[in-house]
Amino acid sequence: MATESPGGYTGKILRVDLTNLKTSVEEPEDDFYRRYFGGTGLIGYYLLKELKAGVDPLGPENKLVFSSGVVTGIPSAGTGRNAVGGKSPLINGWGDAQAGGFWGAELKRAGWDAIIVEGKADKPVYVAINDDKVEIKDASHLWGKLTADVEKQIQEELGDKRIRVTQTGPSGEKLVRLSGIANDINRYYGRSGLGAVMGSKMLKAIAVRGTQSVKLADADKVRSLAKWLADFIRERMGDFTNYGTSGGVAGLNTMGILPTRNFREGQFEHFDDITGQKMAETIMVEKHNCYACSVNCKRVVELGPPYNVDRVYGGPEYETIGSLGSLCGIGDLKAIAHGNQTCNAYGLDTIGVGTTIAFAMECFENGLITKEGTCGLELRFGNAEAMMKMVEMIGKREGLGDLLAEGTMRAAEKIGGDAMKFAMQIKGQELPMHDPRGKVGLGIGYALSPTGADHMHNIHDTDFQNPRDVKDFGILEPVPLLDLSSAKVRLYRTVVNWRHFQNSALICMFLPYSPKQMVDLVDGATGWGTSVLELMKAGERALALMRAFNAREGFTAKDDRLPTRLHEAFTSGPLKDKPITREAMQEALQTYYAMAGWNPELGVPTTAKFQELDIGWVVDELATAGIKV
């Protein structure tokens, strides 16, 4: 499985020039990997260095960078993840997304750390990678096809069923801004609309087959961690295996933060019909895993007529159950599973789509969208049929779907009136299914994330209520969920910087490696002899790169804000009359900027902070764009 390579990390980066249909190879030094790690850190380096400010996200000047991290593909659970980044057509700024599955590890096992895609092809193409061999192939016959069909056809024509495919779906081809990139059909680089960037480049897919073992500096260390983790998973993670990411629906409902009817409410009368437990008892037929992982948190569902849900499209995650379910007032797992299949087949981000449909439902109920606009659909909360239809219409840009395909922010601008009040988005990206009103640190995180409201850039206050989890970082006392004091800012900043490290190294957030075990894992892979301090700085550095990218695109601290609704208290439930006030949030953000060493107007690190993060070159990059930090 693994061979020994003591001392240093080596890897290769593939550059694919679609305009000229050429490929080239770059081999950065060990220090490059140690500084940028991979994932969002590495992507930040390339996007900031290589993109000009103001490029059209859907034009040939944008780039897409797929990147694994230094632990991707090593034989231990949680290492199957991969990241992609580019300028987002939804945000018109930094975009990134992460996905689990097998493709990332396969890419690593083919000998590649990252792929930089640039330019634009004249006609549809796909990239076929077989270890060192890279080909750009015609994809005209795949254009317009659903994701499962595309994967099957590529495997067939390349003659290897073990080939892993990442691809954009028909919605990405149509530049739907809510498009994700499908990984192994049912794992998604969901956020930031990067499926549309892939579509704009006429790049249908990247197919990978890797037969090499990932080099390890200390195989024993990795083996020992892998064994510890496997034991932990077997002994302690049974609920997560059994009920997956939606095992917590009932708990969220009790807390009053199960996003319901476009975030108007935090409790859903039908919550019990959309739990992970209910899914396990009803429509679930199988559990799937990611590379090297024994958790099996992925659900697989199957439904006969009239839903006809094929198990190839997997099953809904919590985010999907929330967004196509409670957020749309729908307590019907079958309808949700169908909506999930349509998203996966067309290449849509289920979060963005669900939140956009909930937005449209609220507009409809408020008379801002009429039945003429919906082609006769009664687009009301609770109408599962309408939801299912609307998902498809967005994927195809049909009727109202063409408008909603632009996302809530752009749709609300066109609809006018009060519509913007119903657009639950930050920086143009739709909210995921976590309501900060019951865990206020997340509000700071949403406001500050370079990709707007992004669950993958955040962590939930509920996840670090046990002080044991954060004592490694020197956080000695728990901070209450509704506390928005400087103690919460400190805690939140710490754990979110760690999250950005996790998105750089790439490791699954669900796996309970302690910070020090992460150090051992990275050391096992690289032989670096790293530390929690260095890894934390890597996360902070990755975030700094992303914020710098956004600053160059014109974002300032003014853009770090929550939608109005999140400042309004619920009118019932346990959080009744407990709003996150604008004043408290503003104060928390100002504290954050000061703690982080960020310019409080620009919302970006100061010169000294960039220098402290060992990326002083960013200051010059920003200066060329007229931004003086």
Add this chain to the structure above:
Amino acid sequence: MATESPGGYTGKILRVDLTNLKTSVEEPEDDFYRRYFGGTGLIGYYLLKELKAGVDPLGPENKLVFSSGVVTGIPSAGTGRNAVGGKSPLINGWGDAQAGGFWGAELKRAGWDAIIVEGKADKPVYVAINDDKVEIKDASHLWGKLTADVEKQIQEELGDKRIRVTQTGPSGEKLVRLSGIANDINRYYGRSGLGAVMGSKMLKAIAVRGTQSVKLADADKVRSLAKWLADFIRERMGDFTNYGTSGGVAGLNTMGILPTRNFREGQFEHFDDITGQKMAETIMVEKHNCYACSVNCKRVVELGPPYNVDRVYGGPEYETIGSLGSLCGIGDLKAIAHGNQTCNAYGLDTIGVGTTIAFAMECFENGLITKEGTCGLELRFGNAEAMMKMVEMIGKREGLGDLLAEGTMRAAEKIGGDAMKFAMQIKGQELPMHDPRGKVGLGIGYALSPTGADHMHNIHDTDFQNPRDVKDFGILEPVPLLDLSSAKVRLYRTVVNWRHFQNSALICMFLPYSPKQMVDLVDGATGWGTSVLELMKAGERALALMRAFNAREGFTAKDDRLPTRLHEAFTSGPLKDKPITREAMQEALQTYYAMAGWNPELGVPTTAKFQELDIGWVVDELATAGIKV
């Protein structure tokens, strides 16, 4: 040797009220130790909480806090150190000093982490500690006696030769501002003039006998580290064992930074006569160790008439060889050894005394001090007799010694004319024997240290030229010695924060524990499960407490400056025409403040930084003194 105590750290703090001759016991929680660690961190907590701004350092309102750290006294090399702090009569602000030896470990083995001394006795007393038993005893018969006599007498009257004694000497009794506190006679809490504080309180000594074993959370972990270190010492530290701290004299001379004739020069024509190698060949008779350590870096020398140097007073360290030797233009090890003995017997800081005598020599050669002032001494560079005599006169406050006992800054003010140009001090404290002109990061460190020019608050650029040493901190590339760029600031800030952690945990800087081994050592002692990140933050926190103390005493960023001479280039040697310019230093300091999250005018952390360091309470302390950060 050690018993197991899994989970958490417990300890006791002794409070000694000299005014009322009462003692009491405090037992902080585990989290207190985890936050403040001991040493300068713990001292910072108490001095900031308990001293009012503006108290007279030599009055009853000042306090002295002796503190070990969480690793003090555990069975591994480098754990015999201890710290003391109080308001400094030299600096009129924060003062602290560290010492090796056995007293600190003995105190820990008596069950005490720290001793807070407050008030002032009516007549001389000493404190006798025998495990839990604490007595305040009359010391009238010890007053005025030399340190070796005092230690002997206390051991005799308490009937135990294993008793360890820390004490102030006759110079401390006379409130000589250059007084240190003697630890085991020949190890010194040298800097900051705290011997005078002890004298002002009429506290002659603290005698300790401890018979308990230090509790360990993980004895195996400690044993394994101790074994690794013992092997390393045996195999790799032979030069340090053979030649001690002055083994590097020739190297410094080659580099052009052996402080010579009051820092006018960096090369000394007689350097070869004052090396550690020469001492080993000539006057050295023995090598001594500190608690649990096998390095044996302590020299022991013996000389017959006319010098009559007793081995009980040990032998000169590098700092002493520099300050009483090359700095005074004296290339005579015997004279240096004699001066060292006088300092140790009278309780004087050899650095402060040597630098002050060199200052006086320069004043003399420039006609600012005359032979009448010196009672006939030709106080010229190179005059060993004059140096030896002047040491004693300072210790006794005799003649010119009474003026020089005030330190260079106060003496220069009185002398007037150009004298201040010759006063090589920062914030009132005299420079140690490391010239930043050849390792410019040290200049940043000197300027920023709360105790002025303090070698114990710093580390030398030469010590981290090997990038391996700092890669654990994420510093990937070496920074040249003469580089004063932001890269140097970043490096320097990182390693100095670590130094402050070392001064808090208390561990000897000479022992080559890597940062991650330090984590294991702390975990072995406490069971905390700490990390390099947490330890680094502890160091940064300790520094923040010290800077806050100084801010309250009126210090601002304006006080962070080097003596003029350090901005003047040498006129010969390898560093000829290479000054540290004021502009470059100002820029480096501004970068430091910004990187550190310090207010650039006040030179103290911002509110958000205090909060980030989990010591938000300091903001309120400063506010009550009218300082708004």
